[in-house]
Every structure is written in C-alpha cells, then in structure tokens.
Amino acid sequence: MLYRETGQFKTSYKADMAVFPIRQDRIGLAVILLLAFVATPLFGSAFLLSAVMIPLLVFALAALGLNLLTGYTGQLSLGTAGFMGVGAYACYKLTTFFPEVNLIVWILASGFFSAAVGVLFGLPSLRIKGFYLAVATLAAQFFLQWCFIRIPWLYNNNVSGAIEAPVRTLFGMPITGPHATPELRYLVVLSIVALLTWIASNLVHGRVGRSWMAVRDMDIAAELMGIRLLPTKLLAFAVSSFYCGVAGALMVFLWYGSAEPEVFSISQSFLILFMVIIGGLGSLIGSFFGAALIYGLPIVLKSLFPMLGLSVGAATIEHITFMVVGAMIIGFLIVEPHGLASIWRTIKQKLRVWPFPY
Amino acid sequence: MSNQIIGGPGLFSRRDDSVAKGEPLLTVENVSLRFGGVRAISDVSFDIRKGEVRAIIGPNGAGKTSMLNVINGFYHPQEGRISFRGQTRRRMRPSHAAAQGISRTFQNVALFKGMSTLDNIMAGRTLHMKRGFFWQLWRHGPALDEEIRHRRVVEEIIDFLEIEAVRKTPVGKLPYGLQKRVELGRALAMEPDLLLLDEPMAGMNLEEKEDMCRFILDVNNAFGVTIALIEHDMGVVMDLSDRVVVLEYGRKIADGAPDEVKASQAVIDAYLGVAH
Numbered sequence: 001m002l003y004r005e006t007g008q009f010k011t012s013y014k015a016d017m018a019v020f021p022i023r024q025d026r027i028g029l030a031v032i033l034l035l036a037f038v039a040t041p042l043f044g045s046a047f048l049l050s051a052v053m054i055p056l057l058v059f060a061l062a063a064l065g066l067n068l069l070t071g072y073t074g075q076l077s078l079g080t081a082g083f084m085g086v087g088a089y090a091c092y093k094l095t096t097f098f099p100e101v102n103l104i105v106w107i108l109a110s111g112f113f114s115a116a117v118g119v120l121f122g123l124p125s126l127r128i129k130g131f132y133l134a135v136a137t138l139a140a141q142f143f144l145q146w147c148f149i150r151i152p153w154l155y156n157n158n159v160s161g162a163i164e165a166p167v168r169t170l171f172g173m174p175i176t177g178p179h180a181t182p183e184l185r186y187l188v189v190l191s192i193v194a195l196l197t198w199i200a201s202n203l204v205h206g207r208v209g210r211s212w213m214a215v216r217d218m219d220i221a222a223e224l225m226g227i228r229l230l231p232t233k234l235l236a237f238a239v240s241s242f243y244c245g246v247a248g249a250l251m252v253f254l255w256y257g258s259a260e261p262e263v264f265s266i267s268q269s270f271l272i273l274f275m276v277i278i279g280g281l282g283s284l285i286g287s288f289f290g291a292a293l294i295y296g297l298p299i300v301l302k303s304l305f306p307m308l309g310l311s312v313g314a315a316t317i318e319h320i321t322f323m324v325v326g327a328m329i330i331g332f333l334i335v336e337p338h339g340l341a342s343i344w345r346t347i348k349q350k351l352r353v354w355p356f357p358y
Numbered sequence: 359m360s361n362q363i364i365g366g367p368g369l370f371s372r373r374d375d376s377v378a379k380g381e382p383l384l385t386v387e388n389v390s391l392r393f394g395g396v397r398a399i400s401d402v403s404f405d406i407r408k409g410e411v412r413a414i415i416g417p418n419g420a421g422k423t424s425m426l427n428v429i430n431g432f433y434h435p436q437e438g439r440i441s442f443r444g445q446t447r448r449r450m451r452p453s454h455a456a457a458q459g460i461s462r463t464f465q466n467v468a469l470f471k472g473m474s475t476l477d478n479i480m481a482g483r484t485l486h487m488k489r490g491f492f493w494q495l496w497r498h499g500p501a502l503d504e505e506i507r508h509r510r511v512v513e514e515i516i517d518f519l520e521i522e523a524v525r526k527t528p529v530g531k532l533p534y535g536l537q538k539r540v541e542l543g544r545a546l547a548m549e550p551d552l553l554l555l556d557e558p559m560a561g562m563n564l565e566e567k568e569d570m571c572r573f574i575l576d577v578n579n580a581f582g583v584t585i586a587l588i589e590h591d592m593g594v595v596m597d598l599s600d601r602v603v604v605l606e607y608g609r610k611i612a613d614g615a616p617d618e619v620k621a622s623q624a625v626i627d628a629y630l631g632v633a634h
Binding site: 012013014017199201202203205206207208210211213214216217218220221222223224225226227228229235282 | 453468484
C-alpha cells in the first residue's frame with residue numbers, strides 16, 4: 001500500500017483537524033504501538049528492554065518536555081536535569097512517607113512538584129529572552145543540584161548521599177528493586193510515556209499549543225491577539241517541568257534503581273537539549289528521534305565491533321563512538337538544521353507525490 | 359453587502375453597538391510621547407468615528423507608527439488621554455486593548471512564521487476561545503467542538519480573503535503579498551471594533567494594492583469595522599479614507615477630508631519642503 005492520501009476525502013472539519021489526517025499514518029501508528037506494547041516485551045531480551053528501551057523512553061519523555069518549552073514556546077532552558085531531579089527526589093520522599101500508595105500515582109504526582117519549581121524559575125522569562133534566559137535557568141540547574149547534595153532531608157539522611165528506589169509493587173508484582181522484571185518495568189514506562197505523549201499532542205494541536213507557538217514566533221503580535229505573555233510562558237514552564245519531573249522519577253525508580261545527585265548535573269541538561277535540537281525543535285516525534293540518535297547510536301556502535309568479529313579494546317570503542325556520534329550530529333545539522341523531524345517530514349512529502357517530484 | 363454574502367452567522371454576528379455610527383469611537387486628546395529627549399509625539403488630538411476609514415499620513419519619522427503603538431497600548435504616553443468607546447485609560451497592556459476590540463497589522467509582517475495560514479488565523483481567535491487548560495488536555499468533546507466552531511469562522515475569513523489554496527502552507531513560505539493578506543485575516547479573526555493597519559500596501563505591486571484596497575473597503579462596509587490606516591501611497595489614501603490626519607515631526611499639521619488636506623499649504627510644505 002502506497003503512502004498516498006488520494007481518495008481520502010474529508011467531509012468535516014473534525015476529520016480535517018485530526019492529528020493524523022492520513023489513513024496510512026494511523027495504520028503506521030497502530031503498528032508501532034502494537035510492536036511497542038506486545039512484540040517488544042514478548043520477544044525482546046532483558047538487555048534490550050532494560051538497557052535500551054527503558055532509557056530511550058525516559059530520555060524521549062525528558063526531551064519531549066524540554067521540546068514543549070524550547071521548541072514550541074521558544075524559551076531556552078538549561079535546567080532540564082534539575083527539574084528531572086526535583087521529580088525524582090519528590091517521588092522518593094513521597095513513596096517513603098506513604099509507602100502504601102501505588103508508586104505510579106507518586107511518579108505522576110512528583111511531576112507537579114517539578115512543575116511548581118519550573119514555574120518559579122520561569123518567572124524571569126517575562127523580562128529576559130534567549131541566551132539570557134538560558135543563563136537564568138542555569139541558576140535553577142546549579143541551585144537544585146546544590147539542594148540535592150546539601151539538604152540531607154531530601155535523601156532521608158542516607159549516609160551515601162544517594163537515593164535508592166525501595167521495593168514497590170504493582171498488582172502484586174515488584175516494579176522496582178532487584179526482583180522487578182524488565183518486562184513489567186518497560187510496560188509501566190511505556191504506558192506513562194505513551195499517555196503523556198498523547199496529552200502533549202492534544203495540547204500542541206489546540207489553543208494552548210497555538211498560543212505557545214505564537215509567543216515563540218512573534219511575541220509582540222501574540223500579545224496583540226490577546227495572548228498574555230507571562231501566563232502563557234509560565235504554563236509552558238509548568239507543563240515542560242512536569243514532563244521532565246516524571247521523566248526524572250521514571251529514570252531513578254524504573255531504570256537506575258538508585259541515583260546520586262551527579263545524575264542530575266548540567267551535562268545531563270545539555271544531553272537532553274542536544275536531543276531536542278537534533279530531533280527537531282517544535283516536533284513531538286523529533287524528541288523520540290533525538291533520543292534514539294543520541295542514546296541509541298552509541299549502543300549500536302558499541303555492539304558493531306564485536307558483531308564484525310573485530311577485537312577492539314573497550315576504551316577504543318568508547319572513543320570511536322564519541323567521534324562517530326559527534327561527526328554524525330554535525331553532519332545531520334549541516335544537511336538539515338531543523339533536525340531529524342524535518343528529514344522525516346521531507347521523506348513523507350516525497351512519498352506522497354512519488355513518482356513525481358512535486 | 360451583508361454578512362450573508364460570505365455565508366454563516368459566525369463572523370461579526372455579535373456586534374457591539376454601544377457607539378452609534380458616526381460618533382467618535384476613539385478619541386486621542388493632547389497625547390505626548392517622549393523617549394528620553396526625543397519627542398515622538400507632541401500634543402496630538404484627533405478622533406476616529408465609528409464606521410469610517412481614517413488615514414494617518416505624514417513623512418517618514420512623523421510619529422505615525424508610534425501613534426498606533428500608543429492606541430494599542432505598546433507605548434504609554436507621558437501626557438494626554440485616550441478614550442475608546444467612551445472609556446478613558448492611561449496605561450493599558452496590549453492584551454487589554456485586544457480584549458476591548460482593537461486589532462492591528464504591522465508594517466513589517468509580524469506573522470507567526472512557523473505556523474500554517476490556518477493556525478495563524480486560528481490564533482487570532484484565541485480571545486474568543488473559552489475552554490480552559492484541563493479541557494485542552496483531552497482534545498475530544500468540548501475543546502474539539504469549540505475548535506470546530508472557530509474553524510468555521512476562520513474558514514469564512516479564508517473564503518473572504520481568497521486564500522483557500524494556501525490554507526495549510528506555513529506562512530513563512532508564502533509570497534509577501536499573501537502574507538499581508540493572511541495578517542489582515544488574523545486581525546479580522548479577532549472581530550475587532552477598530553482595526554489599525556500599518557502600511558497595508560507597502561511593497562506591493564499595483565494589482566496586489568488594488569486587491570488590498572478592495573478587502574479594506576469590504577471589511578469596512580460589510581463588517582462595519584472602523585479602520586485607521588497608515589499609508590504612503592497618496593492615491594490610495596485619498597481614495598479610501600473618509601478623513602485624514604497629517605503628522606509631521608510628531609505634531610498634527612492638518613486634519614480633515616482628503617480634499618481639504620490635499621489643499622492645505624502646511625501639508626504641501628511638509629511633503630515637498632519649503633524654499634528658504
């Protein structure tokens with residue numbers, strides 16, 4: 001079946017305004033969801049699930065959150081890892097205070113703590129823009145990381161200074177701790193990421209998303225349309241930080257199992273920012289592409305040498321990986337400065353009119 | 359012409375008629391605006407009557423755009439008062455001006471470049487959309503119904519401005535003349551009582567200018583929108599406008615019907631210069 005919208009007539013605005021107006025896209029999405037929810041946990045190895053898929057989804061969620069703020073609303077932020085940390089520590093405190101409440105409730109609730117902190121550090125955005133705002137969010141990054149180290153209450157006065165995910169169960173099965181199966185952890189992460197992606201898609205396709213993009217593209221004209229700048233920007237900070245917070249909680253509880261404050265350092269913020277830029281600013285699917293490229297590519301490269309039968313030292317592989325990934329990032333940005341999502345759009349456009357050029 | 363010509367009860371069906379036609383809709387009284395030592399506007403007074411096309415002209419740097427920015431709430435004048443629909447205000451945010459029914463286009467196109475034509479005009483409907491954030495999370499049911507209702511109105515505007523073919527094109531890719539038209543559409547989507555047009559015909563060729571003139575007159579006649587426009591093309595100004603106010607170096611030097619203004623010696627001097 002060709003990727004072609006010929007013959008698919010829209011008879012209502014509702015059909016025309018659907019997120020996936022082309023039938024083939026809807027079929028494709030259904031196939032991907034089926035693969036992700038059924039095939040991967042059934043046939044994937046424990047390594048694939050816990051070392052590839054779960055981190056990928058967690059990073060994609062964090063990148064999605066940052067994309068809502070930077071890509072859609074145009075507010076550059078370097079505090080992503082800090083906001084992720086707020087989510088992780090909030091979830092840790094909540095689940096140790098109230099162990100009987102389901103962990104998933106606390107993971108989602110921790111997003112609200114992160115959102116509140118995000119709004120607080122988003123307040124300067126009314127006055128400062130661009131790189132200067134990035135510096136203001138940098139303050140959030142350092143301040144929050146300082147809190148994670150210096151306030152022992154946050155990690156329950158643990159001597160190691162780290163937070164460790166206590167064992168929690170879902171339907172009687174452990175989802176955290178050493179006995180949690182990768183399948184279950186993967187499914188929990190996937191469900192939360194899928195739900196939040198769907199909500200993000202709802203937001204960006206409606207009034208809220210248009211207001212965000214209006215503020216990004218031309219804030220003066222947006223104000224004239226009756227879009228009040230500060231509430232719109234703060235809403236973007238809140239939603240974005242919510243996503244980052246949930247991603248942080250998922251990271252510690254369903255991926256790492258425990259975490260030190262260094263996990264939420266500035267380099268993590270930069271990593272997620274690169275994912276957003278390479279994936280495509282202002283694109284939801286771009287966040288997934290970016291996470292896949294930056295997190296997934298090194299894994300592929302590392303497994304490439306043993307597969308080819310070459311015995312190369314682990315350190316050498318590490319260095320080669322750095323070089324190749326770096327070169328590819330530069331290459332992608334030269335070929336398509338608007339990111340992988342833009343390449344994806346071009347491919348789809350070419351397919352739609354194939355075999356004609358336009 | 360009436361609303362029915364472009365179909366539907368949507369656009370401009372809820373008009374505010376608190377000001378009768380011909381009465382002053384907006385009055386500017388003794389407004390002065392300074393930036394540091396620079397007097398952009400000094401002691402200017404004029405009014406805009408409901409239902410008319412009012413032109414603001416003057417040589418470059420005369421303070422025309424500053425005047426629009428003052429009316430809009432972007433700049434706050436140090437002296438003077440502005441009343442809109444009888445309500446006087448001193449300081450006002452642009453979003454409040456928008457909520458009161460003042461809309462505008464910009465001299466250099468200020469569209470939302472990354473969004474499609476449709477989304478740009480839909481963004482102009484923001485003030486009329488009531489469903490809150492929590493409905494937006496769930497884009498089915500009430501929030502979607504509201505979107506569809508507004509989409510219908512937006513489609514009326516798209517029909518009216520004859521931009522059906524570029525509905526889904528990102529506006530950054532449109533030619534300049536069409537961008538200006540989309541910007542007019544976005545301003546119209548707010549269903550304003552007063553529409554400020556800052557050089558709607560700058561940089562257009564003759565044909566595009568004629569189209570734009572027709573749209574401006576239609577907006578004025580069919581929808582009853584009061585229009586204040588800044589324009590440098592004197593032919594256009596004299597044909598379109600009911601009354602003209604002339605500024606020079608921030609002062610008002612003439613005010614009246616196009617023919618009176620054209621005959622005024624001060625205006626001729628301002629435009630052609632005076633021999634010393």
